[in-house]
Amino acid sequence: MGKFIRLKKGFTINLAGKAATKVSEPPPAETVAIKPSDFQGTYIPKLLVKEGDAVKAGTPLFHDKKLEKVMFTSPVSGEVVKVTRGEKRKLVEVVVLADKAIEYASFKKYTVSEIGNLHAEDIKEQLLASGVWTNLVQRPFGILAEPNAVPKAIHISAFDTAPLAPEYSILFKGQDHFFQVGIDILKKLTSGLVHVNIHTASDLSTVFSQAKGAEVNKFSGPHPSGCVGVQIHHVDPINKGDVVWTINPFGVIQIGKLFLQGIYDASKLVAVTGSEVTTPQYVKTVTGASVRHLVGGGVSGDNVRYISGNPLTGTNVGKEGHLGFYDHQVTVLPEGNHHEFMGWILPGGNKLSVQRAWGLFSFLTPGKEFKLDTNTHGEPRAIVQTGVFEQLVPMDILPGHLLKSILAEDIDEMEALGIYEVIEEDLALCEFADVSKHNVQEILRDGLELIRLS
Template identity: 55%
Template structure:
């Protein structure tokens, strides 16, 4: 039975630079990259290619040594031109000089009517060989799902409430057949429910409202209402020993296209956002695309694969992350201010109604132009109670962070570490007056629990 969830806690960040609902042309970059660092929990990738090899889209590039049958595959066709490594020969990037016309590895194609009768074993085999399996993420831990597990449910959030987020109804327009096929495939892997969660504050696209074999839930509230972790917490919470899988709506369509067309096509409409882009809209890009073809204002900018809260700063020569459907470009903030935040201002964005912050006088529709300046440096952990005001989950984030820093396993479990990943605490990091790297702290705790 469908549910309606109304959330009060949270904070919407209204930034300048939203993508218009139009498709714009961006020159295809020369190089693409597949990065093991995009896949949380992938600790020991084993390469199956070397420099000079030619690959197609869907060709294997590496695999996890502990799970050899799940392949991580190339997003485009071309030549492997560089394998970038760090200390101890850790693989950071596999760079591909792309062909002008992408060629695909061929997998078995099915008529849409055949997919519902496809066996779980056949679906699993195709997903693992093509790279399609990597679209399925496990909670807890936020890592690529283990195909030997049986999740109690699968969750798909059809909206993103983070700053300047893409509109998935626009991104997926015309892909109804692929999306439904992806849902049919996912239903084979759980005896529970596939939850399709929509924004209760907006008109629901027919793409989602007409989807079959799902439970449609309405989620209403400020950010992070669009985070799938928040939705799981209120609909089917995770206890110790539980497994839930999540899939981004773009990933659902990619899976569906894999079975209908027989190709692993990672292309998608990516939202180009941020105040420094000369043109904002949606551009067709393949996963791992280099961002050096984007046209921006100014010379000193932060290129972010993803959103400003939980995305990755990659630089103008960096690459689009495997799970990102948004690129954000904002100014760097390499400056100091006289009296800093003590000076009264209506132009600075803040959650806190402190002396110098008059943000609340602007109204809800005010758009703010931000840069990367943190207006302060890391300091002692101050307990202000603010985290609890923006975390719409029945956990105590302040004490969870402290338990992680103390490496207290029992408290970490009791305080809800199984229910959250980095994006769920990104808003806490944004409003933290102590400027602590809370997302990094949480990931350290998740790895401790996972290995413990």
């Protein structure tokens, strides 16, 4: 039996522009892109195709110089139309122009009973070659999983509490069978348990809660209870030297499809959300699809920001950009590049704050949806530990002290304070709420990289 964990700390940001339960199926994406920067822990990506090459869905586009076996494959079939390089010829993205009908590279198919007899080595080989492997993320550091490692557990967060996050019951509807096979395969890769963490309040049918062979843990509470790092902390915490893997249910389902059907199926549902989207809804598309394709013309105004991911951890990719590899959400928010006269002193009803220094009477309108822009609402200042970080992190971790130890580049202190247990998303709310406007996630990543590369 799994655990039941009640979390109280945290804060759910209630934004306007949630996706309606409708799923739209636009014509297939025209261009898709795979960006090495989406994968933490890659060293130097080496290109395996050149512009003009024809690829199938599952054909490797590049691999990493250090993790040579891990293939980064094309989500669709088509022609490699653009390879963008940045400073020092660093690979930025590989763009593929998609065929109308997708042609799949073929991998070995198995029946359910054959899967039961598979060995870890065979599984890894197929996962690595097909590109499905890249769904596995290793903790500490939140990097691409190392193929030779044997994790002490694999954790799957089956819900997302981030602002405007998609409902997993819609994203993964009807994929029960693939999910189950994915779990069966993952079990062979770990020395410990596979944990599926679900939320008590979600009306999630049986896709996750009935998963056999996995520990199903229940959680309750506001964001960041959906962050897998928070869940690991309560279920089976990461200590120094431990290796743990995490994977999104999408990846588990992809594993199932790979072994049952022998294909790399990158099709996914993406929630198109945000106050500036005229009809927020779910869109059927593929990994790495272009934002233009997802959003279409349904955006009000020009002064907007196109974010791949959720508003707390996402990336500003622009209208011509592409969806990030791990993202199931595109958010369009108004840009906040305007001054506000006496903005810090005048009362304002439409301002959201974790502390109620804005909207003292916000408790009167509990369901209110806020329309926030990207303005920082203040300038960087010296750190003042107001105690708000501690209210937002439902872990036995002192975020303020951890951040200070990172700024001081004190590795021993970072370890002692539990840096191995967190990655950016776990502390994203702190960045949101910080009165001194520090880039908390960037600081944390710097600390993680400092340890990882030292």
